[in-house]
Amino acid sequence: MTQTDAIADVTVRVQVVRREHTGLMLVALVTLAALIILVALCAPVLCPYDPYAQDLSSALQPPSAQHLAGTDRYGRDLLSRIIIGAQPSVFFTLLLVALIAITGVTVGVLCGWKGGRLDVVLMRVSDLFLAFPGLVFALAIAGVLGGGMTNAVLALAAISWPKYARIARGLTLGQKNEPYLDAARLAGCTTAQLLFRHILPNIAGPILVTAMLDIGTMMMELAGLSFLGLGAQPPMAEWGSMMSDSRSFLQTAPWTVIAPGIAIFVVVMVFNLLGDTIRDYMDPKRRAGRRNARSE
Amino acid sequence: MPENVLDVRDVTKVFERKGQPSLRAVDGVSFSVGRGECVGLVGGSGCGKTTIARLVTRLIEPTSGSIALNGRDIHESADGVQMVFQNPAASFDPRRTLGQGAAEALINAGMPKPEARKQVVALFERCGLPADFVGRYAYEVSGGQCQRAAIARALAPDPSLIVLDEATSALDVTVQAQIVSLLRDVRAQRACAYLFICHDLALVQGFCDRLLVMWRGRIVEEGPTAEVIASPKHPYTRELLEAAFV
Ligand SMILES: Nc1ncnc2c1ncn2[C@@H]1O[C@H](COP(=O)(O)OP(=O)(O)OP(=O)(O)O)[C@@H](O)[C@H]1O
Ligand SMILES: [Mg+2]
Numbered sequence: 001m002t003q004t005d006a007i008a009d010v011t012v013r014v015q016v017v018r019r020e021h022t023g024l025m026l027v028a029l030v031t032l033a034a035l036i037i038l039v040a041l042c043a044p045v046l047c048p049y050d051p052y053a054q055d056l057s058s059a060l061q062p063p064s065a066q067h068l069a070g071t072d073r074y075g076r077d078l079l080s081r082i083i084i085g086a087q088p089s090v091f092f093t094l095l096l097v098a099l100i101a102i103t104g105v106t107v108g109v110l111c112g113w114k115g116g117r118l119d120v121v122l123m124r125v126s127d128l129f130l131a132f133p134g135l136v137f138a139l140a141i142a143g144v145l146g147g148g149m150t151n152a153v154l155a156l157a158a159i160s161w162p163k164y165a166r167i168a169r170g171l172t173l174g175q176k177n178e179p180y181l182d183a184a185r186l187a188g189c190t191t192a193q194l195l196f197r198h199i200l201p202n203i204a205g206p207i208l209v210t211a212m213l214d215i216g217t218m219m220m221e222l223a224g225l226s227f228l229g230l231g232a233q234p235p236m237a238e239w240g241s242m243m244s245d246s247r248s249f250l251q252t253a254p255w256t257v258i259a260p261g262i263a264i265f266v267v268v269m270v271f272n273l274l275g276d277t278i279r280d281y282m283d284p285k286r287r288a289g290r291r292n293a294r295s296e
Numbered sequence: 297m298p299e300n301v302l303d304v305r306d307v308t309k310v311f312e313r314k315g316q317p318s319l320r321a322v323d324g325v326s327f328s329v330g331r332g333e334c335v336g337l338v339g340g341s342g343c344g345k346t347t348i349a350r351l352v353t354r355l356i357e358p359t360s361g362s363i364a365l366n367g368r369d370i371h372e373s374a375d376g377v378q379m380v381f382q383n384p385a386a387s388f389d390p391r392r393t394l395g396q397g398a399a400e401a402l403i404n405a406g407m408p409k410p411e412a413r414k415q416v417v418a419l420f421e422r423c424g425l426p427a428d429f430v431g432r433y434a435y436e437v438s439g440g441q442c443q444r445a446a447i448a449r450a451l452a453p454d455p456s457l458i459v460l461d462e463a464t465s466a467l468d469v470t471v472q473a474q475i476v477s478l479l480r481d482v483r484a485q486r487a488c489a490y491l492f493i494c495h496d497l498a499l500v501q502g503f504c505d506r507l508l509v510m511w512r513g514r515i516v517e518e519g520p521t522a523e524v525i526a527s528p529k530h531p532y533t534r535e536l537l538e539a540a541f542v
Binding site for chain 1: 350353355376377378379381382383386387388389390391392397400401404405446449453
């Protein structure tokens with residue numbers, strides 16, 4: 001074996017290992033994410049205590065066998081509140097990401113496909129939204145709309161859709177002049193068929209990855225708005241507002257802040273890693289590589 | 297049945313360009329393709345060959361002039377013209393299999409999926425591809441195999457004219473010869489006419505009945521292939537011949 005052969009062999013092996021590694025990671029992370037969503041779905045059943053039941057006699061108790069994560073200042077069981085708190089975090093985040101992805105992609109594909117004046121106008125509008133410092137603008141909108149999770153979602157949606165519009169527009173422009181679209185036209189496809197059957201599947205990869213990566217960010221920003229009192233309103237159990245609610249006890253009863261903090265950290269990290277792994281996995285060249293590896 | 301499959305009459309295509317003078321890519325071109333005839337279209341780079349292909353397939357509209365298919369204006373004609381592209385891999389949707397691509401025209405025309413699939417498998421075999429290639433993606437097959445699939449796709453709606461825009465340029469010489477012989481076989485079987493766009497005169501010589509020579513958006517010479525090659529009249533044709541047969 002010559003030296004170059006040896007190097008090529010090592011490169012191939014490294015690629016195979018990385019590929020298998022990505023596959024395993026993906027399985028693990030999908031399982032974790034599914035678990036988180038499952039917990040959110042079954043939250044009422046999983047709670048050991050009523051998350052809203054106050055018991056001032058057992059307020060601010062540190063973690064124990066009875067209360068695994070301790071209690072807050074009203075004596076509510078923190079573990080139960082964190083489990084039930086998965087509901088607003090997960091569902092409103094997924095709603096938010098779906099909202100901005102669908103809005104942004106619709107605008108972006110339309111602009112990229114049609115071009116002309118429509119493109120100019122819509123892209124200037126999206127620039128307008130991008131020009132404001134994001135979270136500050138969201139704070140202003142949420143402030144005007146008033147508190148509540150729905151308003152927080154609307155506020156964050158208003159500042160977040162232009163990113164998807166930009167990405168989708170660029171991707172659409174990249175596909176628009178591909179010969180395969182001409183071939184599809186010759187096969188008699190209507191514009192709707194071109195868009196839904198050919199363009200969308202071909203631009204979906206990067207958009208899905210962006211959306212997956214955004215789940216973590218958006219969860220964080222929703223929690224942030226709640227922390228500032230503009231999202232979830234008490235007594236609703238939501239991780240951001242739970243942290244905010246207990247922040248004066250950071251020194252005397254740190255678990256009241258740390259417990260929801262860990263919940264945010266873990267869930268955000270799982271979704272971020274999932275986004276990263278899906279990006280690695282979706283790479284079409286890797287897809288080709290996997291097929292070859294199988295047939296070898 | 298009208299004698300000609302394709303009649304192009306005085307067609308002009310002007311591209312408007314931002315900040316530059318507009319460009320007459322095709323300038324008053326007229327020609328016909330007879331039933332089952334193979335017409336070669338040669339010319340230098342940028343002379344408007346692809347533009348003619350796109351006009352004939354209705355991918356773009358002419359600025360002026362008329363194009364008729366089987367004696368009827370192409371806007372009213374039910375059957376379209378099919379095309380084989382220069383880069384076979386790029387002419388298939390990367391997220392769909394070759395079989396899906398080849399069946400698309402049939403399915404869009406309302407054929408039930410199982411029947412379309414069966415027909416595509418038959419066409420693939422006709423074009424020298426094993427049946428399991430219908431499940432492959434363009435990036436999983438060689439350029440020559442992909443071009444065979446593209447020919448199968450073009451044959452699927454049973455068109456009376458196929459435009460081949462430099463369909464063999466991206467392939468190496470032996471594969472080129474195989475594709476040309478496949479095209480010849482297909483033509484012997486079906487009454488299918490070709491508009492064979494190419495800049496390799498040697499290839500055109502053995503394959504085309506008639507030759508059109510294009511230069512700067514115009515057709516400058518036209519005639520039976522052997523005649524044009526034996527006694528070129530236009531200086532540009534002479535130049536092309538010198539370049540090809542030195
Ligand atoms: N959509 C377009 N907009 C503006 N100009 C165009 C467009 N399409 C083609 N052209 C121009 O029209 C001229 C003819 O182009 P065309 O693609 O038909 O040449 P061609 O003969 O196919 O060349 P080649 O042998 O390199 O493929 C070129 O100058 C090209 O730049
Ligand atoms: Mg061309």
